[in-house]
Amino acid sequence: MTVSMTTDNAKTRSLARVLAAVLIAATVVGTATGAVRVWTVISDAQRPGPVLFEHGVSGVDFTHVPAGWTNEWCGECHKRDYAQWKGSRHNLSGSNENFEAQILDPKGGRKQWCMNCHVPINPGATVFSTREPEDLDQNYTEHPEWLMNGIDCLTCHVRDGQVLVTHASEEAATAHPIRIAPELGTAEFCGSCHQFDFHDREHPDQFHGPLQQASLEEFLEFRATGELETRCHDCHMPDGDHEMPGGYSLSLLQETFDLALSANWIDDGDAILIEMDLSIGHVGHRVPGGEHFFRFLSLQTVLEDEQGNAIGTGTSTIRPSDIEATLIDQLPHIKTFGHHPALSEFTGLSEEESGMPSPDTRLSPNDTWTARYVVSPDREQSGSTVRIRTELWYHVLDAWNAIKFKLSPDELRWTVLRREAVLTRPSAVD
Numbered sequence: 001m002t003v004s005m006t007t008d009n010a011k012t013r014s015l016a017r018v019l020a021a022v023l024i025a026a027t028v029v030g031t032a033t034g035a036v037r038v039w040t041v042i043s044d045a046q047r048p049g050p051v052l053f054e055h056g057v058s059g060v061d062f063t064h065v066p067a068g069w070t071n072e073w074c075g076e077c078h079k080r081d082y083a084q085w086k087g088s089r090h091n092l093s094g095s096n097e098n099f100e101a102q103i104l105d106p107k108g109g110r111k112q113w114c115m116n117c118h119v120p121i122n123p124g125a126t127v128f129s130t131r132e133p134e135d136l137d138q139n140y141t142e143h144p145e146w147l148m149n150g151i152d153c154l155t156c157h158v159r160d161g162q163v164l165v166t167h168a169s170e171e172a173a174t175a176h177p178i179r180i181a182p183e184l185g186t187a188e189f190c191g192s193c194h195q196f197d198f199h200d201r202e203h204p205d206q207f208h209g210p211l212q213q214a215s216l217e218e219f220l221e222f223r224a225t226g227e228l229e230t231r232c233h234d235c236h237m238p239d240g241d242h243e244m245p246g247g248y249s250l251s252l253l254q255e256t257f258d259l260a261l262s263a264n265w266i267d268d269g270d271a272i273l274i275e276m277d278l279s280i281g282h283v284g285h286r287v288p289g290g291e292h293f294f295r296f297l298s299l300q301t302v303l304e305d306e307q308g309n310a311i312g313t314g315t316s317t318i319r320p321s322d323i324e325a326t327l328i329d330q331l332p333h334i335k336t337f338g339h340h341p342a343l344s345e346f347t348g349l350s351e352e353e354s355g356m357p358s359p360d361t362r363l364s365p366n367d368t369w370t371a372r373y374v375v376s377p378d379r380e381q382s383g384s385t386v387r388i389r390t391e392l393w394y395h396v397l398d399a400w401n402a403i404k405f406k407l408s409p410d411e412l413r414w415t416v417l418r419r420e421a422v423l424t425r426p427s428a429v430d
């Protein structure tokens, strides 16, 4: 028997009572101790307790986890969820190289609140959130298990010795104590980690300034476009998929984007008109989603000769205004889509000290971005054939910061789509 719960608390409680009665009736024919245990399970199930995360202000108090409740134990029965979680970014959120480099950074990192979101179950969970986590450097040489687990089964599903579920069933309640937690099924649950702004050094529970991640707000905007029933889960957890793919999933990105490229000679073979359409599929927020400071997309366009050698730009008499196109005067040509907020907005420093903000050039769901470029290939470098190649890249971190954090820039960006057009010069055709 499975009972679906709604987010209405009164209804949840009355359904829980019905469920209790059914379970007790079922267990009376079994053993008496069984009945007592089921009753305890159900009455515990009505005790409220926090499930949502507080944007890093505190971690999860883990002193009440029953002995033996490890992720591996959960995985013995929930093999599929365990395998998917093992392949997820949530599993790596405390231990990946990028996070390690940034949490150990004396300038921007070394804060308890980083840990509270990336590894909510940590020994310093009750420490003031702007303090340096205890034994930080030592933990990154010794790699204790809690650090390597990142955001795990216990983080999202276990409170007060109970397993949090959105659907109660007799089998579930028999396997372990359960508590019905409808909030697990809401966007606010994800948003309690996936949306936050700057924390004050002195007043860590105060948030101020623009959001550094705004997934929930952007999602609510998306939902208002007629997607009232859609949740984060529908796209990121189809059929309960615990891998929860995002920008690290090339296949998700390839399903999401489409790129069309066409190119034609103009100006008697002195210049090329390039037309591009980048279309964005069903995404529940601005694109790319997630972190504003570091994530972005780029379209990289190059010209090559038959052997694959890069060709530079030459001169042409064509004026782009004649054909309403943007002139490419430098190759490779790079167009980026992102939202890098001004540091001044977060730190109170002047714009001169912290750099100007760049405009928000992220894309919107179900949108198509189009461009018309005109480029003149260098006559001497190009033979009779010119290949135009455009690639869509996904960037986890820009090269400048990657190098600053001693990370490999190439490992923090990947090609999502590649399109080519090969043109033979009109003069070479005759």
Ligand code: HEC
Binding pocket: 069, 070, 071, 073, 074, 075, 076, 077, 078, 153, 154, 157, 158, 163, 164, 165, 166, 167, 168, 169, 171, 172, 173, 175, 176
């Ligand atoms: C001894 C086997 C066993 C272990 C160990 C176990 N579970 Fe379960 N669990 C079950 C069974 C059986 C069900 C009910 C059938 C189902 O939904 O898979 C269930 C149900 C659930 C559900 C609700 C499923 C739904 O349909 O909504 C969640 C969530 C859950 N378990 C999480 C966990 C977590 C987290 C752990 C580790 C702390 C864990 N389980 C450990 C057997 C187990």
Ligand code: HEC
Binding pocket: 071, 074, 075, 078, 081, 082, 083, 085, 090, 151, 152, 153, 154, 155, 156, 157, 166, 167, 184, 185, 233, 239, 240, 241, 242
């Ligand atoms: C980032 C938070 C998070 C983590 C980590 C996580 N879960 Fe879940 N889990 C959820 C959410 C959210 C749901 C779905 C709620 C809904 O839509 O009803 C869910 C659903 C489930 C279900 C029921 C649906 C299904 O897929 O069968 C089981 C069982 C489950 N989780 C087990 C686990 C186990 C075992 C682990 C660790 C290997 C784990 N979860 C880790 C958030 C998490």
Ligand code: HEC
Binding pocket: 053, 089, 090, 092, 093, 094, 096, 099, 117, 118, 120, 151, 155, 156, 189, 190, 191, 192, 193, 194, 232, 233, 236, 237, 244, 245, 246, 247, 248, 249
């Ligand atoms: C306890 C905090 C927390 C909760 C709760 C949480 N996340 Fe995350 N999530 C993170 C962190 C931290 C990362 C970054 C991991 C890393 O370092 O790459 C992340 C990464 C992701 C990614 C990026 C994966 C990729 O391929 O880049 C997606 C998508 C995601 N989460 C979706 C969800 C969804 C959907 C939910 C709700 C069902 C959820 N998360 C709940 C903290 C959380």
Ligand code: HEC
Binding pocket: 187, 190, 191, 194, 215, 216, 219, 230, 231, 232, 233, 234, 235, 236, 246, 247, 248, 252, 253, 256, 282, 283, 284, 285, 286, 287, 288, 289, 290, 291, 295
């Ligand atoms: C309609 C489907 C859809 C919904 C709803 C949705 N997302 Fe996404 N999300 C995507 C797709 C597709 C991508 C990959 C493209 C991109 O990076 O924007 C993505 C990317 C992400 C990323 C990865 C960004 C990165 O840097 O790796 C995160 C984090 C994320 N989503 C979180 C959320 C959260 C949290 C919610 C709910 C508040 C949510 N998403 C709702 C489809 C969706």
Ligand code: HEC
Binding pocket: 054, 055, 056, 089, 096, 098, 099, 100, 102, 103, 108, 109, 110, 111, 113, 114, 115, 117, 118, 192, 193, 194, 195, 196, 213, 246, 247, 289, 290, 291, 295, 396
């Ligand atoms: C409120 C929760 C929260 C806090 C606090 C937080 N993060 Fe994150 N962080 C996230 C989420 C969610 C993502 C995933 C965003 C995405 O995929 O675009 C993320 C992504 C990252 C990444 C990218 C990892 C990767 O996938 O390559 C790094 C690095 C990072 N955070 C470092 C930090 C540091 C350092 C701090 C403290 C100064 C911090 N975070 C504080 C939630 C948080």
